[in-house]
Amino acid sequence: MSVAMLRYRWSLFFGTFLALLLGVAVLSGSLSLWAAAQPRVPDALAGAPIIVAAPRFDPPEGGFPTYRPWSDAELDRLTTALAAVPGIAAAVPDRPFYVQRLVDGAPVGDPRDSLHSGRTWAGAEAQHHALRAGAAPARDGDVVVDAALGVPVGATLPVVTAAGPATWTVTGTTDRPGFYVADATAAALSGGARFIALSLTPRADASDVAARLPAVLGELGGVLTGDARGAAEPERDRGTRWIGAQLIIATVFVGTFVAIFVVASTCAFAVSQRRRELALLRAVGATPGQVRRLLLGEALLVALAAGVPGALLGAALAPLLRGPFIATGLEPTGFEVGFTWWAPAVALAVGLVVAVLGVWLSARRAGKVPPLDALRVAAAEPRPMTLSRWLTGGALLLLGAGLAGLLPSSTAEQKPTLVLVSAMVLLVAAALLAPVIVVPVVRLVTWPARRGATGLLVREGARVSARRVAGTAAPVLAAVGFAVLLVGTYQTANEAVGIEDTAKIPELAVAARSDASPGLSEAATQAQPGRSELPSTVYLASGRPVDATGTKVDGLTAAPSLGWTAGDTVPLRFADGVVLPVPVAAVSSDLAEDSVQLPRDLVRTHDPAALTDVVHLAGDFVPSPGAERMTSRRYVEREAAEEGDLIQLFLTVLLGISVGYTALAVANTLLMATNARRPEFLTLSRAGATTGQTARVVVSEALLAVLVGSMLGLAVAVPALFEARAGLQDEIGAAVTLVMPWGTLAAVVGACGVLAAVAAALPLRRGTARPSPMV
Structure with a gap:
């Protein structure tokens, strides 16, 4: 049936x-x-059936695992022991590093890929990457490049690394992307190794070899095979x-x-x-x-x-x-x-x-x-609300209000989630209770037009068909609520970011990385007169990573959250794997949580791959590869815009889905409703109404439903938007201007209104509602 x-x-x-x-x-x-x-699995390691990973640390609060680097002594001991395992042909440490080709003094290529585009040729050979022409790199300054670059063997190749500009000699070409250098060059330009790629002898079984490795590695590493090798992907x-x-x-x-x-x-x-x-x-x-x-x-x-x-x-x-x-x-x-x-x-x-x-x-x-x-x-709806709808709508209303009530006592990290969840619950509650709210809202909105014929028909028709109006208003309610809440929160947060970040950069001008570069090399940084910070990572004895900044300090300055006091001596493992006992000179609440400051020279010595983000100029800008002069405000805006572009994409996709479904629901509801009202339109025709007058009544009712849905959506979203602003103010400790997304609101409501009018009038124009003598 x-x-x-x-x-x-x-x-x-x-x-x-x-x-x-x-x-x-x-x-x-x-x-x-x-x-x-x-x-x-990174392309450079895809040919290795087994990868040995350095000791792993899993954050207790969740998130990405990290692998602390081996020291050179640990690495030598491991590679020697691994090479002696039956079935292993070679054990080659993976040492990726930053390098970009320079064309007319400017870096070219994808800045994201450039962070790990430098590799050792020994690693490429171990995975059976063959030379297309020329010879392997034998000394510092030699390089094998992708033949697609069009650089012939024997030619010089200007590049920039974390150390600064250099000119390399192309000794060979291959069919693989990247820059392949001698082991000593890679060791000088990269941080410590975290992965070792193993190649096997022809008859060796990968599972058998992997089973033997834990006894060899001990606490110095773990074994990755199959899909688990994806852990070696760059962070x-x-x-x-x-x-x-x-x-x-x-x-x-x-x-x-x-x-x-x-x-x-x-x-x-x-x-x-x-x-x-x-x-x-x-x-x-x-x-x-x-x-x-x-x-x-x-x-x-x-x-x-x-x-x-x-x-x-x-x-x-x-x-x-x-x-x-x-x-x-x-x-x-x-x-x-x-x-x-x-x-x-x-x-x-x-x-x-x-x-x-x-x-x-x-x-x-x-x-x-x-x-x-x-x-x-009768076409009237005697009971637009059922008991189950009352109970469900009321329960969701109480739940949404309860979640909103938790906001004042929640943390800054919890507030965005609470705001979104409570708003979504309240949107559903408003949709369920819409038939109750429709009648008083309709009376209020149509009060000025109550004496005209069209206004009276719209007013009374909506009053006796509250469920029909609510059915059209519900999807509009969801679209308007989502649009105002998401876009308003994003735009308000942008204001907050501008307030917070600009306060951190009082200088008038900075030297920052260009859009084509992931950061400033050491040579570019040192050429600029001014203050800079060198970002890096150090590791505690537990393997836990801690954000480190190299700056002009005499000793270790720690954040209070680390639990150290001045005079303590803590062992720190640096990016090259070297472990040093470092005395704590001071503890400062000005530092970010779980972070430290160290002398810049110490950080650079142990992290040759680190790149500087920005130099706060105290003099004239010196042109350097990958560096660009800009105002501090422009720098903040650009950094925020990179995140903002992604967030804007998120909003576009989410609003596209929401508004698209709204359009579908509104059109479908109104088409069904108009088709089902043929007897009603026949009565209007017999009472003397023209087709134009009937169309005005139908379109007015549709626009009224859109207006009601918009008002209900705003009633839920605007208070949530105020709560979101309060959370941002608590987080940055400064006043934040609430940004109401009037343009987005007008676009969403306007689109819903146009669609509703067309969907309501279309059956009339097609003749489905045209009176017929046989009806």
Whole structure:
């Protein structure tokens, strides 16, 4: 019977079909991207079946694991012991370092990839990378380069490294990207090694060799095989993947939430439109359980019909996003998207669950339709609110208010999550309680037009059809609420970042890295007159990493959170793996949590790969490769803009999903409502109303529903926005201006209004509501 009803009433299910098709496609594509965004083995180590990793530290609060570097003595001992293990042909430390080619004195190439584009040729040989021409690098200044660069063997190659500009001689070319140098050159330009690539003899079994290694390594390392070798991916690439994963997760979360929201509101309205039809079924003997099973069966059939093509569509379109994800910095170079069988399968299963959840409450209510409702003639809704809707809406209202009440006592890190979750709960509560709120709001809004014929019809029609108005207002409510909250919070946070960061940079001019460079070399930094800080990392005895800054101090200055006192001596492992006992000269609350300051020369000695971010000028700027002069304000804005571009992309995707679903729900609801009101329009025609007057009534009602939804969305989002601002003020300790996103609000409301007007008037223009003598 469900199949027959779908054929007969297909127009009622078209909106649900489209919502599920798009939702499953978004979910399938997002899961495919998420699967591809998992850590991958770096190309330079992909040929090694086994990788030995340095001792690992897992943060107790969660986050990325870190690997503290080996010292040269530890590394020599390990490589000697590993080379003696049966089945191992070579054990080569991985020593990536920063290098960029200079063209006309300026660095070229991807600045992100350049941080680890330098490698040892010994490592490349161990993984069977062959020379295309020339010879291997034998001494300092020799390099093997990618043949695609077009630099012939014997030519000189200007480059810049963390030490500064240099001129290398090309001794050979290969088919692999990167710059390959002698071991001594790599050791001088890189930090300490954290991974050792093992190549095996021809007949060796990787699993057998891996099983022997723990006894050899002891506490000095662990074994990585298979997909676990992705842990050797550079930390910055891992962080980039994490950013991309957050967008994917947010897309899945918001897309699923809005899909359930839209499907539920669409199904609820469709069931209310079919109330008389369902009453007829009850009158001819259908039980409440049969009616519920009918509606659930219809939903599952629609979900299958929409989910299968949606799942395949999303999986097919996901690879097209590879380029944009890399270009926007959401994924590192080398990101590839393939077909993952479980992604469309999970998306299809979620689509089925969303369909069932969306129709469940409506099906329960439909099963209770009295058979006598088949005789009902009046179009009024005597009971727009059911007991379950009252209870659910009230419970969510209390829950959202309770979460908002926790904000004053929460930490700065907890507040953004609490604000978002409480706002989402309150949005759902407002949608459930909308039929109650619609009548007083409609009376208030239509009060000035109550004496005109059109105003009176709109006013009274909305009053007696509160559920219809609420069905149109609910998706608008969600779109407006999301838009105001997300965009408003982002723009307000931007103001806060500007206030906080500018206060840290009192100088009028700075020398900063150019857009083509990841940082300033030591030569470029030393050439500038002014103050600079050299970022690095040191490791405690437990392996825990601590942010370190090399600056003009005489000894170690520590943050109070580390628990040290002046006069203590602490053993610190530096970036090159060397462990030194360092006395604590001072403890300062001005430092960031869990950070230290060290003499700059000490940091540079033990971290030859470190790059400086900015020099605060105290004199004239000296042109240097990779350096650019700018004002302090411009520097702050640029650094914030890099994060802002990613956040803006997040907002665009999330709002696109939200507004897209809203458009679908509004159009579907109004098309169904207008088609179902043919008898009402016939009565208006017989009473003397023209087609234009009828169209004005229908369009006015649609715009009224959009206005009501916008007002409810603002009622939830604006208080949440004030709470978000309060959290930012607590975090930075300064007043923050609340930014109301008027442009976004106008665009969302305007788009909803135009769409609602077109969807309401379209059936009239097509003639579906045109009176007919035979009606």
